[in-house]
Amino acid sequence: MTDHLQTLKYIKSDVLSFWVSSNGELTGFNEYFYSLKQCLKKHLKIVNAAFLSYEGNSLIPIEELATLTIETKLNAVSWLMIETSFYQQKMVKLPYILKEKEAYNMMTDMVLFQPEGKDPIGVLLVEATDAWTDFMASDYGEECVETLMRVLQIFRENLEVKSNEDQYRKLYNMTDLFHSTMDIDLILENVLKNIRDNFPEFNVELILSNDQDRHTTIDIKLFDYLSERPATIEAFVSGDLTTELAGDLNCRLLNAPIKGRQAIYGILQVSAPTTYLFSTTEKDFVRMLAQASGNALENAKLYHQSHRLVSDLQLINETSHRLNMRIDIHEMLLFLQKQLMKSFQPMEVCFAFKNNDTFEVTDASTTLFKTEEGQTYIKHVEQHFEHTNDPLFIADFSRLTPNQIEYRSIMAIPILMEEKINGFSIVLHKEPYFFSFDSFKLMQSLIHHSSLAIANSILRNQLQEMVDRDHLTKLYARSYLDQYVEKSLKKDHSGMFLLIDIDNFKRVNDTYGHQIGDKILVQIAMKLNETIGTQGICARWGGEEMSVYVPNIDEKESIELASTIVAMIPDATDPQVTISAGLITWDQNYRPAFQSVFLHADTALYEAKNSGKNRFCIHDRFLQTNA
Numbered sequence: 001m002t003d004h005l006q007t008l009k010y011i012k013s014d015v016l017s018f019w020v021s022s023n024g025e026l027t028g029f030n031e032y033f034y035s036l037k038q039c040l041k042k043h044l045k046i047v048n049a050a051f052l053s054y055e056g057n058s059l060i061p062i063e064e065l066a067t068l069t070i071e072t073k074l075n076a077v078s079w080l081m082i083e084t085s086f087y088q089q090k091m092v093k094l095p096y097i098l099k100e101k102e103a104y105n106m107m108t109d110m111v112l113f114q115p116e117g118k119d120p121i122g123v124l125l126v127e128a129t130d131a132w133t134d135f136m137a138s139d140y141g142e143e144c145v146e147t148l149m150r151v152l153q154i155f156r157e158n159l160e161v162k163s164n165e166d167q168y169r170k171l172y173n174m175t176d177l178f179h180s181t182m183d184i185d186l187i188l189e190n191v192l193k194n195i196r197d198n199f200p201e202f203n204v205e206l207i208l209s210n211d212q213d214r215h216t217t218i219d220i221k222l223f224d225y226l227s228e229r230p231a232t233i234e235a236f237v238s239g240d241l242t243t244e245l246a247g248d249l250n251c252r253l254l255n256a257p258i259k260g261r262q263a264i265y266g267i268l269q270v271s272a273p274t275t276y277l278f279s280t281t282e283k284d285f286v287r288m289l290a291q292a293s294g295n296a297l298e299n300a301k302l303y304h305q306s307h308r309l310v311s312d313l314q315l316i317n318e319t320s321h322r323l324n325m326r327i328d329i330h331e332m333l334l335f336l337q338k339q340l341m342k343s344f345q346p347m348e349v350c351f352a353f354k355n356n357d358t359f360e361v362t363d364a365s366t367t368l369f370k371t372e373e374g375q376t377y378i379k380h381v382e383q384h385f386e387h388t389n390d391p392l393f394i395a396d397f398s399r400l401t402p403n404q405i406e407y408r409s410i411m412a413i414p415i416l417m418e419e420k421i422n423g424f425s426i427v428l429h430k431e432p433y434f435f436s437f438d439s440f441k442l443m444q445s446l447i448h449h450s451s452l453a454i455a456n457s458i459l460r461n462q463l464q465e466m467v468d469r470d471h472l473t474k475l476y477a478r479s480y481l482d483q484y485v486e487k488s489l490k491k492d493h494s495g496m497f498l499l500i501d502i503d504n505f506k507r508v509n510d511t512y513g514h515q516i517g518d519k520i521l522v523q524i525a526m527k528l529n530e531t532i533g534t535q536g537i538c539a540r541w542g543g544e545e546m547s548v549y550v551p552n553i554d555e556k557e558s559i560e561l562a563s564t565i566v567a568m569i570p571d572a573t574d575p576q577v578t579i580s581a582g583l584i585t586w587d588q589n590y591r592p593a594f595q596s597v598f599l600h601a602d603t604a605l606y607e608a609k610n611s612g613k614n615r616f617c618i619h620d621r622f623l624q625t626n627a
Contacts, residue, residue, distance in 0.1 A: 208266035260298025333364030346427035473525035
């Protein structure tokens with residue numbers, strides 16, 4: 001009896017000595033257990049001993065804790081499998097589940113260290129000796145177990161405090177960094193680094209919402225309601241940490257919302273083996289890390305957002321100022337295309353305007369929209385705007401069509417005129433979720449401000465068209481012809497002017513009425529436009545007189561064209577009429593004054609009338625002759 005008491009005192013003395021000599025330098029159970037093994041060997045002749053530490057419902061060899069791997073967790077002994085072995089006793093014989101493991105097949109006894117009402121600290125396995133069996137059966141064996149348990153508990157609590165201190169120091173340092181930077185990449189990079197430092201054996205992923213800066217270089221995943229797991233969506237929506245045993249992925253997921261004061265910006269997701277249970281301490285650390293990063297991300301986003309808003313206002317102001325200058329619609333759309341390219345970095349841009357019941361693609365559009373492939377996107381946008389004036393924002397077009405498509409991100413904004421859709425603008429990118437919602441709102445604002453300028457330009461063009469065209473014949477008006485001829489005389493190498501008068505037109509009006517007279521004017525105008533095409537212009541000179549002006553044409557071609565026009569009019573009119581015409585040509589050797597052109601043509605016309613009609617006469621530079 002006295003020997004056992006002395007043995008207990010020696011063990012207590014050694015345990016205390018280990019504790020004092022370590023002076024807090026021991027970094028884990030493994031180092032402390034090595035000293036404990038020496039004590040058991042010295043006083044109880046124990047040569048073979050092992051300690052299994054309790055970690056999340058698993059018993060793990062203490063020597064493997066420092067370099068814990070997923071394989072270790074998968075091969076760990078389940079606490080639930082041996083818990084019943086310790087029914088109302090602290091020391092029992094080794095159960096078969098441990099005996100069958102090669103590392104423990106020589107062990108005979110196991111001792112449980114578990115404070116009352118708390119999780120176990122671990123289990124001591126020994127190959128029993130006579131000294132061990134005799135001592136543990138004495139009155140002091142149980143007291144020895146209690147002493148070792150209290151020391152192990154204190155040591156474990158101190159390790160947890162030290163571990164928490166290290167974690168919170170990292171958290172403090174990271175928070176300090178967060179408050180000193182507005183660099184989103186740096187924030188995300190440090191979040192990943194800290195979480196991976198604390199869970200080196202697990203997979204860590206940042207899942208961020210779709211409105212994040214697309215220029216980040218950090219490897220992130222975009223949050224997608226349609227494909228994310230329910231527990232991940234729950235964490236994102238509720239703002240609470242969630243866990244999920246994902247059997248299909250063969251892992252356990254921990255989802256921590258990255259949230260600031262205004263919104264939730266994503267999920268910090270940690271993937272562990274299915275057998276792993278995250279401790280409360282680990283969950284708290286991940287939660288605080290995610291919240292700190294959420295606040296930092298929010299501050300950085302607000303900072304960048306304020307700068308972006310200033311930039312957006314400058315963009316809108318610059319665009320509005322430029323578009324409100326008196327530039328034509330083509331220049332206007334080319335400038336707007338440039339602004340869209342600069343602001344949103346799309347791969348393709350389209351402007352289409354309504355012509356009767358169809359939308360026509362303008363020259364300010366990129367080449368894709370002039371192909372059959374581009375029609376896929378245009379038709380989808382057209383169908384959308386058939387039912388609503390609301391802008392269109394598609395993050396991933398491939399989900400809306402069974403066809404193989406190349407461009408997946410789409411923004412389409414209507415161009416309104418008097419509250420009706422007069423056209424639309426489209427931007428495309430191949431990457432899904434490329435355009436942020438902020439970009440969508442900016443493009444709406446940009447097109448909205450531009451719509452008024454575009455509408456004004458269209459109205460100006462329509463008004464100018466009314467001024468430049470004769471209402472009845474749709475030929476150019478006399479004023480437009482004057483400007484055209486005057487410019488041609490200055491810049492072109494040659495030209496011809498043909499002044500036309502309908503023969504006996506008063507008799508037609510008196511015989512058939514003015515309505516038929518107007519009809520004949522329209523018939524002749526249509527035939528002239530058809531004949532001249534884009535070579536030159538046709539104009540209504542006044543009354544029954546019309547004119548044709550063609551630049552850069554030589555004298556021989558001019559005579560042939562005049563002859564053709566005179567000959568074709570009887571066949572083009574019903575009732576038939578003929579025309580008389582006066583022709584003047586010019587080149588670099590003979591460039592008449594502006595007013596002389598009309599005067600000489602009128603003189604030649606007068607000669608054609610007096611020489612029998614249904615013919616043309618040409619003005620000669622020296623004298624006038626019949627042609």
